[in-house]
Amino acid sequence: MNILVFIKQVPYAKEVRLDPKTHTLIRDGVESIINPYDMYAIEEGLRLKEFHGGKVTVMTMGPPQAEEALRDALSYGVDDAVLLSDRAFAGADTLATSYTLALGAKNLRDFDLILCGKQAVDGDTGQVGPGMAVRLDIPYVTYVRKIRSVDDGTMRVERIMDDGYEVIDVPLPALLTVVKEINEPRVPSLKNKMRAKKQSIAVWGAADIGATTARLGLAGSATQVTDVFKPERKSNLEWLEGSVAEQVDALVDRLQKLKVG
Amino acid sequence: MILFDPEKCTGCGSCVDICPTDAIELINEKAVINEDECQLCGSCEAACETGAITIEPEEPEEKGDSDVDLSQYRGVWIIAEQRKGCMAPVVYQLMGKGHELADTLGVPLAVVVIGFDMRDQVESLAGYGADTVYYVNHPDCANFNDGLYTDILVDIINKYKPEIVLSGATAIGRSLIPGVATRLETGLTADCTQLEIDPEKNLLLQTRPAYGGHIMATIVCPNHRPQMATVRPNVMKKPQVNPDAQSEIVEIPFDPSAYSIRSKLVEHISESEGEEALLSDADIVVAGGRALKNSENFELVRTLAELLGGAVGASRPPVDSEWMPYRHQIGQTGKTVCPKLYIACGISGAVQHLVGMESSEVIVAINKDRSAPIFEVATYGIEGDIFEILPALIKRLKESR
Numbered sequence: 001m002n003i004l005v006f007i008k009q010v011p012y013a014k015e016v017r018l019d020p021k022t023h024t025l026i027r028d029g030v031e032s033i034i035n036p037y038d039m040y041a042i043e044e045g046l047r048l049k050e051f052h053g054g055k056v057t058v059m060t061m062g063p064p065q066a067e068e069a070l071r072d073a074l075s076y077g078v079d080d081a082v083l084l085s086d087r088a089f090a091g092a093d094t095l096a097t098s099y100t101l102a103l104g105a106k107n108l109r110d111f112d113l114i115l116c117g118k119q120a121v122d123g124d125t126g127q128v129g130p131g132m133a134v135r136l137d138i139p140y141v142t143y144v145r146k147i148r149s150v151d152d153g154t155m156r157v158e159r160i161m162d163d164g165y166e167v168i169d170v171p172l173p174a175l176l177t178v179v180k181e182i183n184e185p186r187v188p189s190l191k192n193k194m195r196a197k198k199q200s201i202a203v204w205g206a207a208d209i210g211a212t213t214a215r216l217g218l219a220g221s222a223t224q225v226t227d228v229f230k231p232e233r234k235s236n237l238e239w240l241e242g243s244v245a246e247q248v249d250a251l252v253d254r255l256q257k258l259k260v261g
Numbered sequence: 262m263i264l265f266d267p268e269k270c271t272g273c274g275s276c277v278d279i280c281p282t283d284a285i286e287l288i289n290e291k292a293v294i295n296e297d298e299c300q301l302c303g304s305c306e307a308a309c310e311t312g313a314i315t316i317e318p319e320e321p322e323e324k325g326d327s328d329v330d331l332s333q334y335r336g337v338w339i340i341a342e343q344r345k346g347c348m349a350p351v352v353y354q355l356m357g358k359g360h361e362l363a364d365t366l367g368v369p370l371a372v373v374v375i376g377f378d379m380r381d382q383v384e385s386l387a388g389y390g391a392d393t394v395y396y397v398n399h400p401d402c403a404n405f406n407d408g409l410y411t412d413i414l415v416d417i418i419n420k421y422k423p424e425i426v427l428s429g430a431t432a433i434g435r436s437l438i439p440g441v442a443t444r445l446e447t448g449l450t451a452d453c454t455q456l457e458i459d460p461e462k463n464l465l466l467q468t469r470p471a472y473g474g475h476i477m478a479t480i481v482c483p484n485h486r487p488q489m490a491t492v493r494p495n496v497m498k499k500p501q502v503n504p505d506a507q508s509e510i511v512e513i514p515f516d517p518s519a520y521s522i523r524s525k526l527v528e529h530i531s532e533s534e535g536e537e538a539l540l541s542d543a544d545i546v547v548a549g550g551r552a553l554k555n556s557e558n559f560e561l562v563r564t565l566a567e568l569l570g571g572a573v574g575a576s577r578p579p580v581d582s583e584w585m586p587y588r589h590q591i592g593q594t595g596k597t598v599c600p601k602l603y604i605a606c607g608i609s610g611a612v613q614h615l616v617g618m619e620s621s622e623v624i625v626a627i628n629k630d631r632s633a634p635i636f637e638v639a640t641y642g643i644e645g646d647i648f649e650i651l652p653a654l655i656k657r658l659k660e661s662r
C-alpha cells in the first residue's frame with residue numbers, strides 16, 4: 001500500500017509568558033515543528049506500511065525552510081519526501097491550499113491512501129483534508145481514531161463523533177484525517193536520522209505541478225483576514241475575602257441569589 | 262507581496278508580537294520584515310494601526326473564479342444537523358443569529374434539512390424564524406454521509422444561490438462543510454465565535470480564534486459566493502420561540518440513482534448517553550484542574566456538581582493523567598460550554614481552557630494564586646486552597662438541604 005502523508009510546518013513558541021512588570025508578551029524563541037497531529041498521520045502511515053508493505057511519502061507546501069520538517073519526517077522512517085514551494089503559493093487560504101496540495105498528489109500519482117492531521121495548530125481550520133479529497137474526487141473520513149482493517153481495497157475505520165463514534169467502510173483510494181487517539185508515535189532511529197540528513201528531496205514549483213497561477217496563494221484565496229486582535233476579557237470580578245468559612249458563606253449567598261445551591 | 266512604508270511605521274511593535282513565523286524585527290524603532298520567513302498570513306497588516314504594512318496579490322488583476330455575479334446570491338441559510346432524526350442544539354442557536362443577519366440585510370432566512378421522517382421538527386423551525394425550509398426527505402438520507410450530503414447540498418445551493426451559508430462547527434459540520442465549500446469554489450471560515458454584517462459593504466464579518474485562542478481574526482469573503490462559515494456550538498443563544506410563525510416548506514425530491522455512495526456507515530456507537538451528554542447543555546458546570554492531584558480527589562468536584570445539580574468538567578491535565586475521560590474536557594481541544602454557572606476549581610485559566618468556557622454567565626474561580634488568569638474572566642473570585650474551600654462548601658450545601 002502506497003501512502004501519502006501531508007504534513008504542515010507550524011510555529012511553536014517554546015515559551016510564551018507575560019512579563020509581570022511591563023505586561024508585554026515574551027516569547028523565548030519560536031521554533032518550527034511538524035504540526036503535532038501530523039505526527040500521528042506519519043506514524044499511522046509507517047504502521048500500515050510495516051503491515052501491508054509499500055511505501056510512505058510525505059509532502060508539504062511551504063517556504064524553502066519547510067524542508068526541515070520533511071527531513072524530520074524522514075528520520076522517523078518515511079521513504080520519500082516532496083516539498084511544494086513557490087512564491088506563488090504564499091498567502092493561501094484553505095481553498096488555495098487544497099488546490100495546490102491536490103495537484104501535488106496528482107503529480108505523485110501513485111498512492112492508495114492519503115493521511116492528514118485532523119487540523120493544524122496555527123490556522124486551526126481542519127478544512128484542508130476534506131477540501132483536497134473533494135478535488136481529487138476520492139472519499140474521505142475525518143477524525144479517524146482507529147483503522148480496524150484493510151480488506152480487498154476497502155478500509156474499515158472508526159471516526160470520532162460528538163456523541164460517540166462511527167464505524168465506516170471506505171473504498172481506497174481515500175483520504176483520512178487522524179486524531180491523537182490513533183497511535184503513539186515512535187522515536188526516530190539513529191539509522192534513519194543519518195539517512196534523513198543526506199537524502200535528496202524533490203522541490204516542485206507551480207509549473208511542475210501544472211498549476212494555474214490565479215488559483216494559487218493569495219490570488220487564489222477566497223477569504224481575507226481583515227483584522228487581528230487579542231481576545232478581550234470582561235472584568236467585573238468581585239473577590240470573596242475572609243476566612244474559609246466567610247468565603248464559603250459569601251459564595252453560598254451569591255449562589256442562592258442565582259437560585260442554585 | 263508584502264509592502265512596507267517606513268514613513269508610517271511608529272515602531273510600536275504590534276506586528277512583531279503577532280507574526281506567527283517571527284518574520285518581523287524592530288531595528289532602530291522601525292519594523293523590518295524578512296520576506297523569506299513571511300507566509301503572507303495577513304496578521305501584521307491587520308495588527309498595524311498606522312497602515313504601514315499592506316499585502317497585495319502578485320497579480321492583482323487576475324482573479325481566480327471570481328467572475329461570479331454576486332448580486333444573483335440572496336438570503337441567509339442554515340444547514341441543519343440531525344442525528345437519528347433529532348435536530349442538534351446548535352441549529353437553534355444558529356437560527357437566532359441567522360435571523361438577525363437576515364434582518365440586517367433585509368433578506369429571508371432559510372434552513373436546509375436532510376434526513377428522513379422529520380416533518381414535525383421541520384415544521385417547528387418556523388417558530389425559530391425560518392421563512393423557508395428546504396427539506397430532503399428520504400430513507401437513504403437518514404444517516405449522515407459526507408459524500409452524499411455534499412452532493413445534495415451542492416445541488417441545492419447552486420439552484421437557489423444563498424449569499425450566506427452557516428453550519429455548526431461540530432464533528433459533522435467541520436467534516437461536511439469544507440467539502441461543500443471546495444466544490445462550490447468559495448471561501449469558508451472555520452469555527453466562528455462572532456458574526457456580523459459590515460454596514461458599508463454588506464459583507465459577512467466572521468470572527469474566529471486562531472493560534473490556539475491567542476488571537477482573534479476577522480475574515481471576509483469578498484469575491485466569492487456563498488460566504489460560508491462554521492460556527493462554534495454554545496456561543497450563540499437560542500432564540501425565543503414564536504408559536505404563531507409560519508414558514509414555507511419546500512420538499513426537495515431525492516433520486517437515489519442520481520447519487521453514488523462511496524463510504525458506508527457500518528454502525529454508530531453512542532458513548533455519551535449519560536452524564537457527559539449533559540455537559541454541553543448543562544446550566545451548571547463544576548470543573549476541576551491539575552490542582553486536584555489525583556482521581557480520588559476529583560470526587561470533591563463530582564460531589565459539588567451533584568449537590569448543585571450540575572455536570573462535571575475538567576481542564577486538560579486531569580484528562581491527560583486519566584483521572585477523567587476525554588469527554589469531560591473543556592477548552593480548545595475539548596468541549597465548549599456556556600452554562601449559567603461555571604465553577605473552576607484549581608484551574609489556572611490558560612487561553613486554551615478559557616475559549617471553552619468564558620461565555621458562561623457567572624464564573625466562580627477558586628485558586629490559591631491570586632494572579633492566576635482565570636480570575637480575569639471570573640465573576641466571583643476566591644483566593645484559597647481547594648482542599649479547604651471545597652469540603653467546607655460541600656458541608657454547607659449539605660446542611661442547608
Ligand SMILES: Cc1cc2nc3c(=O)[nH]c(=O)nc-3n(C[C@H](O)[C@H](O)[C@H](O)COP(=O)(O)OP(=O)(O)OC[C@H]3O[C@@H](n4cnc5c(N)ncnc54)[C@H](O)[C@@H]3O)c2cc1C
Nearest residue numbers: 061093094116117119120123124125126127128450451471
Ligand atoms: C489567523 C488566521 C485565520 C485563518 N482562518 C482561515 C479560515 O477561516 N478559512 C480559511 O480558508 N483559511 C484560513 N486561514 C488560512 C489557513 O490557515 C491556511 O490556508 C493554511 O495554509 C491551511 O489551513 P490550516 O492551517 O487551517 O490547516 P488545516 O486544515 O487545519 O490542516 C489539516 C491538515 O492538512 C494538512 N495540511 C495543511 N496545510 C498543509 C500544508 N501547507 N502542507 C501540507 N499539508 C498541509 C496537514 O495534514 C494538516 O494536519 C487562516 C490563517 C490565519 C493566519
Ligand SMILES: Cc1cc2nc3c(=O)[nH]c(=O)nc-3n(C[C@H](O)[C@H](O)[C@H](O)COP(=O)(O)OP(=O)(O)OC[C@H]3O[C@@H](n4cnc5c(N)ncnc54)[C@H](O)[C@@H]3O)c2cc1C
Nearest residue numbers: 550551552576577592593594595607608609614629646647
Ligand atoms: C494545542 C493545545 C490545546 C490545549 N487544549 C486544552 C483544552 O482543550 N482544555 C484545557 O483545559 N487545556 C488545554 N490545553 C492546556 C492548557 O494550555 C493548560 O496547560 C491547561 O489548561 C492547564 O490546566 P490547569 O489549569 O488544570 O493546570 P495548571 O495550569 O497547572 O493550573 C493549576 C492551578 O491550580 C492552582 N492550585 C494548585 N493547587 C491548588 C490548591 N490546593 N488550591 C487551589 N488552587 C490550587 C494553581 O495556582 C494553578 O493556577 C491545551 C494546550 C495546547 C498547547
Ligand code: SF4
Nearest residue numbers: 270271273274276309
Ligand atoms: S505595527 Fe505598524 S507601526 Fe507598529 S511597528 Fe509594526 S509596522 Fe510599525
Ligand code: SF4
Nearest residue numbers: 280299300302303305
Ligand atoms: S504576513 Fe504574517 S508571516 Fe508575513 S510578516 Fe506579516 S505576520 Fe509575519
